[in-house]
Amino acid sequence: MGRLVAPAGDPAVTFRRFGGGVVAEAANDADIISSELLAPQDPGAGLPVRRVVVRYARNWTPQTTGINGGVSDARRAWLAEPYRATAPAEDAAVAAKHPLAEDLVIDTLLVHAADAAAERDRQLALRSVRRDRLRIRSRLDADLLAAVDVGAVVRVVQPRWRCDAGRLFVVIGPAIDARISGLDVVVWG
Known part of the structure; x- marks a missing residue:
């Protein structure tokens, strides 16, 4: 289990689409055999979210x-609800740019309001920009396989x-395809 964070830092591997006489530029370059843009799985179908609520x-x-009968009205209200929730954090710029952007409600096991508010703000910063998921197929190589573990930046x-100028992603799903001696890597960023 890990925490999903925005891709940043030095990449463990650079996946490049070679061709036209271009060769690998560095030892940690890997050739892209094929790539595809995966359908979004987030609530907004690929749109950034405009508002985040964390339930805790x-x-x-x-x-x-x-x-x-001796229980206070405030306690009765609390007993009726399955969660307490943070006040929503909203990004007005996203709401203006993407009128169809949705709200994101996250159920957690957090206990304290301050922790829930911090996670709400982190999630808004993470998800208020467009994110894509790609599936990259590359050759299978032991060094490459070791470098693209879940959470690695590529x-x-x-x-x-x-991705013309290069774009950072986080690995969220490496898988070996033994039929073609290839490595399928699902990346997010």
Whole structure:
């Protein structure tokens, strides 16, 4: 298990679309055999989110009936809800640029309001920009396989999907394809 963060830093591997006489520029370059843009799985179908709410302090047994008469109204309200929730954090610039952008509600096991607010703000910063998922197929190589573990930062350089000048991604799913001695890497960024 890990924490999904925006890609940053030095890439472990640079995946390049070679061709036209271009050869690898560095020892950690890998040839892209094929690549594809994967369908978005986020709530906004690829759009940045405009508002984030983090639900925390889970109430495992919500109650609306059978509560003693001496219980305060505030406590009754808390007992009826499955979670407490942070006030939403919103990015007005995203809402203006993407009118169809959706809200993101995240259920957590966090207990404290301050932790939930910090996670809400982190998620808004992470998801208020466009993110893409790509599947990159490359040759299978032991060094390459060791370098592209889940969470590793990689660079993709190819004339597609805003990667012309090179773009950083985070590896979210490496898989070996033994039929073709290839490595399929799903990246996000």
